[in-house]
Amino acid sequence: MLQQIVRSKRIPRELTARFFSQSKSVSVSAGTADRSLVETEVDGKIAILTLSRPPVNSLSLEMCKAISAAIKDVESNKKVQSLVLASSNPSTLSAGLDLNELYNPEPERLTKFWSSVQQVFLDLYGSRLAVIGAVTGNAPAAGCMLALSCDYRIMTTSPSDGRPPMIGLNEAKFGIVAPPFLGNLMLRTIGHRQGELAISTGTLFTPEQALQIGLVDELIPFDDVLEKSKETAIEWAKIPPHARLASKMLARKKYLIELTAKRKEDVEDFKSFVLDDQVQSNLGAYLESLKKKS
Numbered sequence: 001m002l003q004q005i006v007r008s009k010r011i012p013r014e015l016t017a018r019f020f021s022q023s024k025s026v027s028v029s030a031g032t033a034d035r036s037l038v039e040t041e042v043d044g045k046i047a048i049l050t051l052s053r054p055p056v057n058s059l060s061l062e063m064c065k066a067i068s069a070a071i072k073d074v075e076s077n078k079k080v081q082s083l084v085l086a087s088s089n090p091s092t093l094s095a096g097l098d099l100n101e102l103y104n105p106e107p108e109r110l111t112k113f114w115s116s117v118q119q120v121f122l123d124l125y126g127s128r129l130a131v132i133g134a135v136t137g138n139a140p141a142a143g144c145m146l147a148l149s150c151d152y153r154i155m156t157t158s159p160s161d162g163r164p165p166m167i168g169l170n171e172a173k174f175g176i177v178a179p180p181f182l183g184n185l186m187l188r189t190i191g192h193r194q195g196e197l198a199i200s201t202g203t204l205f206t207p208e209q210a211l212q213i214g215l216v217d218e219l220i221p222f223d224d225v226l227e228k229s230k231e232t233a234i235e236w237a238k239i240p241p242h243a244r245l246a247s248k249m250l251a252r253k254k255y256l257i258e259l260t261a262k263r264k265e266d267v268e269d270f271k272s273f274v275l276d277d278q279v280q281s282n283l284g285a286y287l288e289s290l291k292k293k294s
Contacts, residue, residue, distance in 0.1 A: 033069035034062050039088070040070050045081045045237040046230060047074045047129075052088040056095035059142050061109065063098070064116035071123045081241055082233035083127065085150060086134040086226055091165070093133070096141030102176070102274050103283045114270045117142065118263055121181060124149035126256045128245050130236035134229035136222060139167040140204055145182050147216070148189060151236070151248065154229050155207045156222040166204035167215060173202035175282025179270060181259045190214050 039050040049070050051057040074080055087093045101113045124131055124146065133150035144167050147153050158164035169178045169186055178186070178199055187195035190213045197203065210216045220228045236244070259266065273279060 033065040035066060035069065037063050037066035038070045040074060042074070042077060042080060043230075044234075045079060046084065046233040047077070047080050047082070048084045048086055048230070049074065050086045050088050051094060055089065056092045056138075057087055057089060057143075058095050058098040059117060059120070060098040060101055061113040061116050064113070064120045068116070068119050068123045071127060071129075075128055080129065081237035081244075082130040082132060084132045084134055084226070084229045084233050085124075085146060086229070087136065089137065090222070091137040092143070093135050093137055093139040094143035094146055095138065096143045096145075096171075099174070099283060099287055103280065103287055105274070107271065107275075110271055110274065111267055114267050115263070118181075118259065118266065121145060121149055122256060122259065125185075125252060128241070130233065130239070130244060132229045132233045132236065133216075134226050135165070135167065135216065136225045137165045139165070140170045141178075142182075143167075144169055144186075144215075148182070148185050152218075152232060153216040154218045154220055154225055154232065155210060155216040156225050157219045158207050159222070164206045166206060167210050168202075168204040169199050170202040170204050172200060174286040175279055177273070179266060181255065181266070185255070 037051075037053045039048075039052050041048045041050075049067075051063075051067070053060070053063050053066075057063070071083070074083055085093075097117070101110070105113075130152070131150040133147045133153040133155075135147055135153060135155040137156070139147045147167065155167065156165060169182065171178050177183070183195075183199050186199060189195070190198065194213055198205075205213065205215060207216065207219050211219050218228075218232075274283075
């Protein structure tokens with residue numbers, strides 16, 4: 001299927017609605033989503049989606065379903081053209097995947113979990129909305145995935161005293177690897193060689209480093225990040241939506257189609273990797289180290 005798509009350079013009929021009209025979706029059902037895990041607020045042509053799963057907005061199956069459901073809810077309001085992605089925890093956008101979903105997992109739930117992670121990526125990266133990331137704190141691993149999926153990323157500057165927030169794909173540090181769709185997005189965003197080094201070593205970047213390599217687009221003092229993100233969302237909402245979405249798809253359509261065509265394969269590859277004895281041992285050791293720190 002993928003070869004046919006690439007050769008024809010056409011979007012299959014079953015994908016057209018997802019990436020353009022939004023009238024249908026290839027999504028995992030989010031009918032049972034726990035809406036308490038996210039908060040949404042609509043203000044004219046913009047909406048604010050606030051992640052709210054204490055303590056650090058880690059991505060569980062339920063959290064992923066809630067995010068996807070919230071995005072679809074906002075997209076159903078045709079007046080809304082921009083979305084600000086924010087966090088109720090000022091120190092963390094998201095700490096990444098909930099590793100409890102990966103350690104000694106029940107296989108059926110693991111399948112559903114990874115499908116839900118894929119769906120969050122597809123829903124954010126392929127949204128008809130202009131998505132502005134308000135990154136006031138740390139965004140490691142899948143937290144960085146959320147930021148990378150946005151159209152524009154605004155991050156807080158490092159504080160004059162104290163530890164700066166960090167962003168990047170640090171999966172290698174705890175014994176797993178970023179999925180191809182995410183790793184390749186990192187390579188496209190910051191450049192192949194810089195991205196290869198960052199992924200291989202699990203590097204996390206300070207805000208200033210992230211701006212320098214193009215991982216984020218703008219740095220703002222902490223207290224102003226959310227307001228600046230709203231202002232930016234308003235500016236993006238002024239762009240004629242059909243032109244903006246068509247332009248977005250020039251850059252993203254190919255990769256959305258590729259992942260959609262290979263979702264089952266990606267799930268099976270992920271499960272095979274996670275269930276490997278050595279990976280399970282690495283995850284167990286990492287989780288144990290976190291317990292000792294807490």
